[in-house]
Amino acid sequence: MSQLKLWQKMIRRENPSSYADKDGKLQPVLGKREMIAMGIGTVVGAGVFTMPGIVAAEYAGPAVVISFVIAALIAGLSALAYSELASAMPFAGSIYSWANVIFGEFIGWIAGWAILAEYLIALALVSSAWSSYFQGFLASFGFELPKFFQASFNLAKGTGFDLFGAIAILVVGVLASRGLRNIARIENWLVVGKIAVIIIFIVVGATAVQVKNWLPFIPHHQTGTHFGGITGIIAGATQIFFSYIGFDTIAANSAEVKNPQKTMPQAIVGTLVIATALFVGVAAILTGMYPYEKFAGNAEPAAWALRESGHLLTANLLSVVALVGMFSGLVALLIGGSRLVYSFGRDGLMPRQLAQLDNAGLPKVATGIITAIAIILGGVFPIDMLANLVSAGTLIAFIVAGLAVLKLRKRADIDHSGYKMPWYPVLPILAALAAFLLLCSLNTTAIYLTVGWLVIGFIVYLFYGSHHS
Template sequence: MTKSSVLANMGRKENPQNYADKDGHLKPVLGLKDMVAMGIGTVVGAGIFTMPGIVAADYAGPAVVISFIVAAFVAGLSALSYSELASAMPFAGSIYSWANVIFGEFMGWVAGWAVLSEYLIALAFVSSAWSSYFQGFVNSFGIKLPAAISGSFNPAKGQFIDLFGALALIGVGLLVMRGVKAAAIVENWLVILKVAVIILFIVVGLTAVQVNNWVPFVPAHRAGTDFGGGIGILHGASQVFFAYIGFDTIAANSAEVKNPQKTMPRAIIGTLLIATVLFVAVSAVLTGMFPYERYAGNAEPAAWALRQTGHFFTANLLSIVALVGMFTGLIALMVGGSRLLYSFGRDGLIPQQIGKLDKRGLPGNATVLMLVAAVFLGSIFPINLLSNLVSAGTLIAFILASVGVLLLRRRKDIVNTGYKVPGYPVIPILAALSAAGLFLTLNVDALILMAGWLAIGIVLYFVYGIRHSTKNEVEADSKS
């Protein structure tokens, strides 16, 4: 290819009707309650009983409540943009497909590649957390599991594979391969169970709250650190932001939703409101039960706090439900991630076999690939080294979605009779700037890792994607 042809190919915009035709084979079987459950299952995942304590101890103190509100505010602005894009373009692949239509092929690929890091690492992170909870649960009965199968690859500790995290992913992958409706039924019941226990924790925990533990509510900033003051609140917000990947998970399944123009905005905004209330309530109760310093390095602060206050039954129930409830996050992430890979294959940017649908109209090959990649990451690599990538990928997606709305309104070939962002263009601009600001508060390691991940994606695009894109076939046909 010549330099001019490469640049022209990078900027090629997908015809939205082509996506509508290709995704028309996916069956619209999901309703509003299914999508809200999927969103809550992802957002209110494994972290709700761990993140508030850890972020309070490391960054914000009792003001972790404000960190969650700041993150929710930024996510909420972006959620409005997601809602309009999902209403106008209900295609599989969410921000990847939207960016392909609005910005062109190269930016679409970059957006999709960034979001793929969200799904892979979030799957690995949650499966790793599930394994830790499971091992702690069986250890309470005096059962000691062999070190060789109990953790990520670390020969010095005699660890070679996290077998139980891998088994959790395989179980979820098999469920998702049966279809999104079957997965949604399981998801709905598990989310109801998980939310019920969260409310139980809030009610029981309130009886042990001591108001003096909230004083000072915003600890003074410690010079030379990221703790305390406004800096601590912002760093805390950037740490918890990865939870809001749930919006992209919902949007990735737009093509399988009934009446997407109404269902998608309601599901996205409903997920945000419910999740934020739960996060704020758990954070307030947790920091009120004990001084925030007590939660430093504690992987299960909520269960620990309940045991310390004598609520052993509730603590054990919380641990069991956390173990079961993590599957809600795994299901939603597996569904969303497989639809993203399907979209890559559909467009030829990865082997087109990944974009094929099976006899039931499901992206089985994409699901298998997602499963294998997540098992590899989750059972082999120490996920704590990569977890910051999730927030980085989420924020990149939110920035592009917000800018995308500005360009969408100028398109005459895309008719949107559904939801539109209020306060246009101020709200989308504010959403993009606030997400960019939060992105810059991520630690240096996270920014370096994301830069490396994007570099790999760009190399793959120029080595394979640009040469095998289905747009090449369309252009060749038009010239013949």
């Protein structure tokens, strides 16, 4: 392939009417309530039950509350960009499909490849957190798995494979292959239960809060590390950011939404507001109950804090709902990831078999592939490593989204009479810039691995995608 021909393919933009035709077989069965439930099911999953403790111990101390607020403000800008893009282009594949239409094939592929890593790592992370909570719950009744199957590979601890995490993803994969309508109904009830127990945790946990645990609210920065001070707060916001992949999960299902021009913006903004309030409440109470150092390496900090403070019944109730809540997050992540892989196959950037739909209009092949890879990642890789890597793809997607809005307004061939991001072009630019600054604040290991993943994506495109798209 000549360099000129490759460049022409890289900048070739997809016709939006072509995506509308290709996605026409997907059934529009989801309404606003189902989409908000799906978004909260993803965002308020491991993010609320696990990340406040990890981020407090490793980065921000009690100021993890500020980390959540900063992440929410930046995510809010991106949420507005996502709302406009989803309203104008309700296609499966979210940022991948939008970038393909706005910027061309290669930028679309790189954005999609970045968010694919996010889905896979988030699935693995949430399944690991789910397993930790489940084992903690069973331990209160005296049951314990053999050491080898308790967690992912760790030679020093004698663990090798996270059995319960793998089983959770497998069950979710089976459910996702049976259709969205029934899953959406289940998700509605799971989210209601999850929010109720989070509120119970905040109320009960408040009785065990000691103000001294919040002091100093912003720990002193430890030179040469990412802990403490403004550095720790920003680093904490970066780690937390993966939770907001829920926006992409909602958008990935745009082609299966009723009245997307109104439903998508309402679902995305509604998810942001509800999720942020819950995050801040849990983080504040958790760091007030015990010194933040106690949560280091703890994948079930909320339930642990309740048990240690004598609220065993509430701790077990929270563990049960945390299990159910994180399970609903796994469902939403797996569905969003499978629709992204379906989109790759639809466009020939990956084998077209991935875009095959069954008689019910469901991409079962794509669902199976995502399930298998997530089982391997979640079963083998440790949770602290996954938490360290998980935000990069979301940040890259949010950068592309902000820039895409700038270009969208100039496209006469796209009907964007629905929702529009306010204060154009200032807010779209701020959305992209803020996400870029957070991306730059990732630790060195995460940056190197992110660059490595993108290089692999370029190689896949060069030797496969560019020849088959």
